[in-house]
Amino acid sequence: MKDLLGDIARWRAAGERIAVARVVDIEGSGPRLPGAAMAVTESGEVAGSVSGGCVEGAVVGEALSILDGTTEPRVVTFGYSDDEAFAVGLTCGGTIHLFIEELAW
Amino acid sequence: MSDAPIFDRYAALIEAEEPVALATVIDGPHVGAKLLVTTDGADPIGSLGHPELDRVVGRDALAELEAARSGVRSYGPEGQTTPEDLVDQPTIRVFVESHAPPPQMWIFGAVDFTAALARVAKVLGYRVTVCDAREVFATKRRFPMADAVRVTWPTPMFDELGADLTPRDAVCILTHDPKFDVPAVQGALATRVGYIGVMGSRKTHAKRMERLADVGLTSEQLDRLLSPIGLDIGARTPEETAVSICAEIIARRTGKMVPSLKDSTGPIHS
Numbered sequence: 001m002k003d004l005l006g007d008i009a010r011w012r013a014a015g016e017r018i019a020v021a022r023v024v025d026i027e028g029s030g031p032r033l034p035g036a037a038m039a040v041t042e043s044g045e046v047a048g049s050v051s052g053g054c055v056e057g058a059v060v061g062e063a064l065s066i067l068d069g070t071t072e073p074r075v076v077t078f079g080y081s082d083d084e085a086f087a088v089g090l091t092c093g094g095t096i097h098l099f100i101e102e103l104a105w
Numbered sequence: 106m107s108d109a110p111i112f113d114r115y116a117a118l119i120e121a122e123e124p125v126a127l128a129t130v131i132d133g134p135h136v137g138a139k140l141l142v143t144t145d146g147a148d149p150i151g152s153l154g155h156p157e158l159d160r161v162v163g164r165d166a167l168a169e170l171e172a173a174r175s176g177v178r179s180y181g182p183e184g185q186t187t188p189e190d191l192v193d194q195p196t197i198r199v200f201v202e203s204h205a206p207p208p209q210m211w212i213f214g215a216v217d218f219t220a221a222l223a224r225v226a227k228v229l230g231y232r233v234t235v236c237d238a239r240e241v242f243a244t245k246r247r248f249p250m251a252d253a254v255r256v257t258w259p260t261p262m263f264d265e266l267g268a269d270l271t272p273r274d275a276v277c278i279l280t281h282d283p284k285f286d287v288p289a290v291q292g293a294l295a296t297r298v299g300y301i302g303v304m305g306s307r308k309t310h311a312k313r314m315e316r317l318a319d320v321g322l323t324s325e326q327l328d329r330l331l332s333p334i335g336l337d338i339g340a341r342t343p344e345e346t347a348v349s350i351c352a353e354i355i356a357r358r359t360g361k362m363v364p365s366l367k368d369s370t371g372p373i374h375s
Contacts, residue, residue: 001202002204022202034200035175035203075131099200104108104109105109
């Protein structure tokens with residue numbers, strides 16, 4: 001999260017709403033450890049990353065749907081090994097669990 | 106700017122490199138509820154929805170923070186943790202995110218390898234302190250990448266700050282000078298530090314081990330030393346040697362068995 005603080009401060013000063021996705025758990029080979037984070041603004045600006053780049057696009061979509069009220073804050077899962085997983089996969093074959101919420105705490 | 110009091114405190118502590126753990130309910134009632142835990146003795150900020158849950162998670166978060174671990178933990182709605190108490194209870198999953206201060210690396214000896222090692226250690230996120238008793242060599246100008254440069258002998262340095270060293274930290278002794286190496290090794294062995302590496306050729310190493318035995322250190326104590334320092338990757342330049350040392354630190358931490366110079370024989374530069 002540390003590397004996102006500068007962007008988050010700038011966005012908040014500009015009055016932007018922000019969603020934050022954090023890696024909370026990984027199974028198998030995961031590229032980023034729990035705690036890795038990505039922030040997305042309402043206008044679609046992005047900072048940070050939660051994988052080697054494989055799922056970032058899908059995470060932006062999830063983050064925007066949190067900000068527009070379509071989905072509630074929740075854990076989403078990306079990976080090959082989970083039937084419930086999104087169509088987006090990780091090339092390393094692992095599974096990552098992300099918690100996505102609005103930064104309003 | 107939107108109101109975010111917990112985030113403001115959390116961001117300020119991270120920027121100041123103060124230890125802080127953030128617990129978030131990710132599954133169960135009150136999804137998104139937060140508890141911010143610090144090590145300064147202050148009460149946690151926020152709540153996960155039940156005072157007993159807050160108390161138990163606060164306690165666990167401090168332990169996770171001490172170990173610099175982040176991960177998901179499961180509880181009952183009132184903070185239950187034992188399997189018997191959790192039977193027939195809904196489970197609340199809490200993500201604990203630890204922000205521990207950076208690990209430390211102390212480098213003894215302001216030699217040509219020191220600058221390269223300090224640079225590589227900075228890449229890995231260490232807080233680097235260079236220590237040498239010779240004030241012409243131990244200068245901030247020669248080691249601008251170090252967080253601190255101290256002109257002192259090892260013994261006062263360990264007496265003053267040795268208790269702060271943890272298993273996440275590293276001590277690298279690069280001096281090759283017995284009158285500096287011996288007290289540096291003695292000082293490091295009296296701490297909880299996770300990695301103690303000592304530089305030198307096989308011959309220097311053998312002589313040093315004799316001197317260390319002479320001052321009363323046992324072979325069990327000396328077994329903690331990684332000496333000669335580094336992995337056996339054929340490093341020659343200061344930069345390559347710095348990579349070999351940092352790679353050994355990572356491998357020891359992760360428990361990987363890769364050849365260390367300590368475990369082989371023959372010339373180091375073959």
